[in-house]
Amino acid sequence: MHASPLIAIVEDDDVLGRSLRQRFVLEGFRVSWFTTIAEARRALSGQAIDLVLSDIRLPDGDGGQLMAEVFDAYGVLPTVFMTAFVDIEQAVRLMKRGGRDYIEKPFDLDRLVEKVRSILPETAGEDDGPFSSFGLSPATAGIRKTLDKVADLDVPVLIQGETGTGKDVAARYLHSAGARSALPFVAVNCAGIPETLFDGALFGHEKGAFTGAVGRQTGLVEQAGEGTLFLDEVAEIPPTLQAKLLRLIEAREYRRLGGKETLTTPARFVFASNQNLGEAVERGEFREDLWYRMNVVTLEMPPLRARPEEIAPLIQHHIARAARRMGRPVPALDPDVLAAAREDRWQGNVRELVNRAERAVALGEDERITMRDFWPDRLAHAVETTISGEGQPTLSQVRERAESQHIVAVLAQCGGRIQEAANLLGVSRTTLWEKMRRYGLAAEGEET
Numbered sequence: 495m496h497a498s499p500l501i502a503i504v505e506d507d508d509v510l511g512r513s514l515r516q517r518f519v520l521e522g523f524r525v526s527w528f529t530t531i532a533e534a535r536r537a538l539s540g541q542a543i544d545l546v547l548s549d550i551r552l553p554d555g556d557g558g559q560l561m562a563e564v565f566d567a568y569g570v571l572p573t574v575f576m577t578a579f580v581d582i583e584q585a586v587r588l589m590k591r592g593g594r595d596y597i598e599k600p601f602d603l604d605r606l607v608e609k610v611r612s613i614l615p616e617t618a619g620e621d622d623g624p625f626s627s628f629g630l631s632p633a634t635a636g637i638r639k640t641l642d643k644v645a646d647l648d649v650p651v652l653i654q655g656e657t658g659t660g661k662d663v664a665a666r667y668l669h670s671a672g673a674r675s676a677l678p679f680v681a682v683n684c685a686g687i688p689e690t691l692f693d694g695a696l697f698g699h700e701k702g703a704f705t706g707a708v709g710r711q712t713g714l715v716e717q718a719g720e721g722t723l724f725l726d727e728v729a730e731i732p733p734t735l736q737a738k739l740l741r742l743i744e745a746r747e748y749r750r751l752g753g754k755e756t757l758t759t760p761a762r763f764v765f766a767s768n769q770n771l772g773e774a775v776e777r778g779e780f781r782e783d784l785w786y787r788m789n790v791v792t793l794e795m796p797p798l799r800a801r802p803e804e805i806a807p808l809i810q811h812h813i814a815r816a817a818r819r820m821g822r823p824v825p826a827l828d829p830d831v832l833a834a835a836r837e838d839r840w841q842g843n844v845r846e847l848v849n850r851a852e853r854a855v856a857l858g859e860d861e862r863i864t865m866r867d868f869w870p871d872r873l874a875h876a877v878e879t880t881i882s883g884e885g886q887p888t889l890s891q892v893r894e895r896a897e898s899q900h901i902v903a904v905l906a907q908c909g910g911r912i913q914e915a916a917n918l919l920g921v922s923r924t925t926l927w928e929k930m931r932r933y934g935l936a937a938e939g940e941e942t
């Protein structure tokens with residue numbers, strides 16, 4: 495029952511966007527076309543995209559930024575850039591970050607279709623389903639079983655656990671396991687929406703609700719329809735909005751901004767939090783009545799270090815997946831990589847594992863993944879320890895060592911994406927790049 499592959503086109507030129515959409519639909523693909531990154535970000539949540547076809551310059555950012563976001567949300571997806579001659583250098587750089595291919599504008603549509611076809615058959619419908627690696631230890635197998643049981647019951651589900659443990663994966667599994675699977679799955683990151691925009695984003699607005707509200711806009715609740723509404727990071731919802739959420743969950747009622755009509759939602763609610771909500775209630779930060787409503791079926795995703803039997807298969811799974819998506823042969827893994835993985839604390843849980851695997855495949859130079867590819871931070875540490883063998887290190891040696899280790903750790907956390915790492919480190923991209931070069935952390939031949 496495989497649907498045809500879904501291509502997300504991000505192109506702000508109306509004429510080109512339209513003709514791309516038309517052509518790919520004629521070729522039998524499903525197509526979603528967006529003109530801005532913001533639009534793509536909003537609409538793609540919850541859709542299983544098979545390939546992204548993106549312009550490099552977009553009204554609200556560049557294609558690299560979009561690719562970083564897409565990779566964060568979905569893992570390494572085949573991404574093809576359409577680029578004007580002036581941006582070719584950037585396109586080449588994006589290939590080094592995991593971009594799959596690029597085509598220079600103006601191009602012949604036949605050639606583009608050929609490119610896309612050559613990429614898709616190997617990746618669409620890969621694995622034995624997106625949840626093949628969910629439930630590999632007794633703890634997570636138990637969670638999967640519980641989700642199966644409640645999939646078609648109309649009860650809210652709350653999933654708690656440290657960041658990156660797979661709460662989002664569990665929520666999507668729940669959706670896919672039940673009768674709602676063909677209906678929308680709308681994910682809302684409650685921490686990512688500014689308080690002033692929260693109401694509008696969730697409930698939508700009527701024409702004229704505020705200056706600039708030129709037409710009616712449906713909110714995320716409405717977009718979920720009879721599907722699943724997944725509210726992530728619920729502990730971050732400010733107190734003023736908690737009351738509105740309570741009404742939504744309790745009475746299933748809400749109103750569009752500026753609207754008089756009370757609407758009701760048939761959606762299934764799923765919540766996730768990386769804070770323990772019971773404790774947040776005790777601290778007075780979260781409404782008790784709201785917590786009671788959410789706390790009907792509550793599941794704890796254990797941290798990765800508490801399920802060590804999953805570590806090796808998850809690494810293998812994500813390396814194979816990244817290689818397939820980048821169109822490369824699946825590299826072999828040096829045994830010391832796995833040995834080190836078994837000992838690690840995995841502070842960033844499965845997300846860190848995915849980032850390390852993808853980064854190793856993207857930046858690794860031959861067909862083996864070595865310690866240097868997977869654990870560059872450990873290597874930097876080992877090198878520094880030997881350097882400082884003779885007596886006390888100087889203050890600047892200590893500072894540089896700490897700096898280099900921290901850069902490596904943040905780069906690993908960001909899957910090697912330099913701009914993102916620079917943002918987290920609070921320095922410019924150029925500064926970060928210079929430091930990486932100084933500490934020998936930049937891959938050969940890579941440019942700023």
Ligand SMILES: Nc1ncnc2c1ncn2[C@@H]1O[C@H](COP(=O)(O)OP(=O)(O)OP(=O)(O)O)[C@@H](O)[C@H]1O
Pocket residue numbers: 566567568569627628629655656657658659660661662663664726766767768808844845848
């Ligand atoms: N069982 C699994 N099999 C394969 N990949 C997994 C599994 N669990 C998690 N992942 C991957 O790990 C990453 C983080 O997972 P996810 O987003 O579900 O975590 P989360 O707990 O929701 O994180 P946060 O609290 O930050 O929202 C994703 O890339 C996801 O695909």
